[in-house]
Ligand SMILES: NC(=O)c1ccc[n+]([C@@H]2O[C@H](COP(=O)([O-])OP(=O)(O)OC[C@H]3O[C@@H](n4cnc5c(N)ncnc54)[C@H](O)[C@@H]3O)[C@@H](O)[C@H]2O)c1
């Protein structure tokens with residue numbers, strides 16, 4: 095049965111999906127832009143682009159890319175909302191964020207289902223993403239009421255104080271791997287600080303973020319506080335160049351990050367860049383092997399390996415190389431690939447056909463360069479006929495890798511783990527840092543001094559000891575080197591969505607030097 099949603103303009107009602115939505119059945123016709131508290135069709139823009147369900151390869155809707163006029167309308171809508179929102183107290187903002195968090199929690203399954211259908215990740219994981227999303231809103235709701243400056247005493251009873259003020263209209267540009275979560279990681283601190291936002295998701299995953307926009311409105315946010323424009327590079331450029339935009343927060347690839355920074359430089363706009371990675375995971379022989387194997391799987395195979403902070407360079411101390419490799423291969427072969435809406439599936443479909451082919455190309459090149467495929471790497475065609483055009487592959491473990499191979503140097507953004515033996519701590523730290531990236535890193539060992547020594551030496555923004563890829567929203571997340579700068583989550587993100595005003599107050603007479 096095809097579920098057809100013909101709801102052209104949805105200003106009040108939240109558009110609930112039937113929870114029985116199954117793989118291969120969803121078809122959407124709702125507008126995907128959101129402005130001034132309503133779903134709207136863009137007033138200008140280019141050709142519609144197909145939006146896929148990766149699990150089946152079906153087109154589920156078309157996205158209309160917003161042009162310059164639509165982008166301007168969205169920015170003006172945000173600017174108007176900013177006038178009122180920026181004057182509210184932190185406690186008032188907190189209430190809206192808490193209510194939005196509550197609604198997300200209530201609609202967890204519905205949003206997770208949409209995310210799974212549009213992204214291809216398993217429903218099991220999508221639910222975790224939605225949990226992290228509402229937790230993020232709750233966390234910044236908690237901080238909103240305590241945002242404050244300081245009071246500084248000066249000579250003669252004079253004093254100064256600082257005010258933490260919002261920036262204005264912030265732009266969020268997202269990648270396709272965590273569509274809803276990325277939008278929450280950006281909007282929650284932005285709105286908590288008193289900003290308004292225009293968000294542009296990836297054109298591959300345009301759907302779930304509009305749900306977030308509806309939820310903010312339903313939670314009591316002023317109309318226009320959170321707007322959505324759709325499209326790719328051209329739409330993103332209109333946003334970045336817009337003179338009324340105060341800040342750009344970007345999640346995506348390094349090459350696009352460079353372009354974003356160049357555009358932002360022209361307008362002296364601050365940027366947060368959450369970019370790619372090729373992170374090291376270091377397994378010492380004194381680790382718990384079971385935990386290390388679990389950690390390596392977590393570091394490589396969530397969301398079909400399409401995760402920025404994945405620990406894809408797995409350095410294993412030679413003494414345990416065989417035991418670790420044997421176990422990791424055995425466990426990888428057991429990962430259930432298939433229909434992402436099935437409860438027991440643990441790996442769904444990659445985002446689209448070109449990306450699947452790109453990942454396959456990396457594996458082919460790895461073999462040509464001397465790597466050994468220890469398991470997986472082939473395309474996977476599920477038995478279910480409705481899934482036969484989906485974008486599946488078997489998770490892959492590569493052995494016999496060297497640091498100079500392309501599979502070890504470049505971000506593959508797919509389910510491909512490279513195993514690299516090492517002998518000493520000094521050697522592995524040097525090799526781990528020998529990369530242009532610096533997003534994350536991990537260490538497995540029972541030696542607590544060694545663990546802290548090694549993470550201190552890693553040139554990476556997010557380090558894990560004896561775990562990998564967990565995401566408490568209380569912890570700042572972001573990169574070193576080419577993986578970007580600025581931080582999302584934690585108290586640190588407040589710095590990137592606010593500015594400090596200093597007020598100097600004279601309590602005596604002015605002593606003029608003239
Ligand atoms: N560090 C992080 O937190 C994080 C999180 C998720 C993904 N990523 C990275 O994202 C990449 C994969 O995502 P992707 O393929 O969507 O990246 P991408 O750079 O192709 O696109 C990201 C976003 O930028 C937009 N865009 C593209 N060109 C633009 C331009 N010239 N001006 C303005 N906007 C433009 C896209 O439409 C999309 O919304 C990987 O490298 C991954 O590591 C990083």
Ligand SMILES: C[N+](C)(C)CCCC=O
Nearest residue numbers: 272401402403563564565
């Ligand atoms: C939630 N994770 C797994 C830490 C991923 C964060 C976003 C990176 O792509």
